[in-house]
Amino acid sequence: MRALLCKDYGGIDALVVDETPSPALKPGEVRVQVEACGVNFPDTLIVAGKYQFKPEPPFSPGGEISGIVVELGEGVEDVAVGDAVIAITIWGGFAEEIAVPAAQLLKRPPSMDPRVAAGFSMTYGTAMHALVQRADLQAGETLLVLGAAGGVGLAAVEIGKRLGARVIAAASSADKLAVAAEAGADEGVNYAETGLKDAVKDLTGGKGVDVVFDPVGGELTEQALRATGWRGRHLIVGFAAGEIPKIPANLTLLKGCAVVGVFWGDFVKREPDANRANFDRLFGWAETGAIKPLISETFTLETASDALRKLAARQALGKLVVDLAKG
Numbered sequence: 211m212r213a214l215l216c217k218d219y220g221g222i223d224a225l226v227v228d229e230t231p232s233p234a235l236k237p238g239e240v241r242v243q244v245e246a247c248g249v250n251f252p253d254t255l256i257v258a259g260k261y262q263f264k265p266e267p268p269f270s271p272g273g274e275i276s277g278i279v280v281e282l283g284e285g286v287e288d289v290a291v292g293d294a295v296i297a298i299t300i301w302g303g304f305a306e307e308i309a310v311p312a313a314q315l316l317k318r319p320p321s322m323d324p325r326v327a328a329g330f331s332m333t334y335g336t337a338m339h340a341l342v343q344r345a346d347l348q349a350g351e352t353l354l355v356l357g358a359a360g361g362v363g364l365a366a367v368e369i370g371k372r373l374g375a376r377v378i379a380a381a382s383s384a385d386k387l388a389v390a391a392e393a394g395a396d397e398g399v400n401y402a403e404t405g406l407k408d409a410v411k412d413l414t415g416g417k418g419v420d421v422v423f424d425p426v427g428g429e430l431t432e433q434a435l436r437a438t439g440w441r442g443r444h445l446i447v448g449f450a451a452g453e454i455p456k457i458p459a460n461l462t463l464l465k466g467c468a469v470v471g472v473f474w475g476d477f478v479k480r481e482p483d484a485n486r487a488n489f490d491r492l493f494g495w496a497e498t499g500a501i502k503p504l505i506s507e508t509f510t511l512e513t514a515s516d517a518l519r520k521l522a523a524r525q526a527l528g529k530l531v532v533d534l535a536k537g
């Protein structure tokens with residue numbers, strides 16, 4: 211099969227498309243013919259050996275896929291050859307075939323396009339878990355989303371609206387804020403031009419927000435925490451800016467607020483029933499058009515490295531997807 215391969219931890223520029231054997235099936239696994247693979251920030255880290263998982267090279271990056279089951283491993287039940295599925299794979303998705311534990315599969319809703327399905331689970335799964343289980347976001351509360359036109363950020367904007375919150379989108383350009391507004395954000399703050407804390411305080415009449423969704427980190431984290439109100443919840447989702455911030459602990463005391471970690475990957479393993487319930491709701495919203503995942507660009511296996519470069523250069527809007535059917 212053909213695959214985008216990381217032959218050493220040389221980063222995006224060292225990736226090559228090459229022939230490689232289709233992975234052997236272990237008991238409990240199924241072989242999936244990959245239709246499409248979502249592009250995510252961790253893909254840029256894993257190929258540089260900077261992610262929490264360090265697969266032995268050669269390996270393919272690619273953390274989430276949609277595809278068709280083509281072979282069942284020993285002991286697999288409840289899955290059939292021909293099933294259309296979605297899977298979180300962490301790596302291995304930028305390839306024509308992948309072996310996935312059957313227990314990790316979700317059935318793809320029949321009406322969902324395979325490219326949309328490929329880019330759905332990581333972003334919406336993370337944002338849903340963050341806002342529902344970790345923040346307990348309530349209708350009528352105010353939600354501030356940083357990196358609001360990025361993958362998880364844009365999903366948080368849409369889910370925040372569905373849960374009845376007032377959503378303030380924050381991003382680094384007018385184009386990105388327009389994308390967030392299109393997804394339902396009520397207001398926008400361009401933090402490349404305006405101080406985040408003061409702008410958010412102005413928008414909330416000095417009260418501050420109830421919940422912050424923060425996949426960016428760096429110096430924005432403290433500004434957003436300072437713009438959090440009494441009993442607020444600041445969700446630590448990721449560090450796309452590259453810097454893990456240090457937080458002045460006195461701010462949490464003064465605001466009676468909480469800084470709350472979000473680790474969707476472990477939630478899926480530790481609380482599979484709650485995760486499935488989240489996806490039942492998400493698929494229902496997608497089915498009725500209440501959420502509309504934005505795939506801004508598709509790539510082929512040959513151009514998949516360009517997708518990773520674009521994401522790393524902060525140029526992606528919504529989701530980028532590699533379409534294996536395209537070549």
Ligand SMILES: NC(=O)c1ccc[n+]([C@@H]2O[C@H](COP(=O)([O-])OP(=O)(O)OC[C@H]3O[C@@H](n4cnc5c(N)ncnc54)[C@H](OP(=O)(O)O)[C@@H]3O)[C@@H](O)[C@H]2O)c1
Nearest residue numbers: 251357360361362381382425447448449450451472473474
């Ligand atoms: N905790 C979890 O369970 C979990 C799950 C999935 C993803 N994540 C994490 O969430 C973060 C976002 O992932 P994603 O796939 O949504 O990424 P993405 O689509 O690239 O979005 C990240 C956003 O961060 C902002 N950003 C600020 N500085 C940046 C920089 N130097 N380089 C790139 N982006 C920068 C950008 O928005 P502006 O230009 O508007 O600032 C960008 O839109 C990553 O750190 C990822 O590891 C965590």
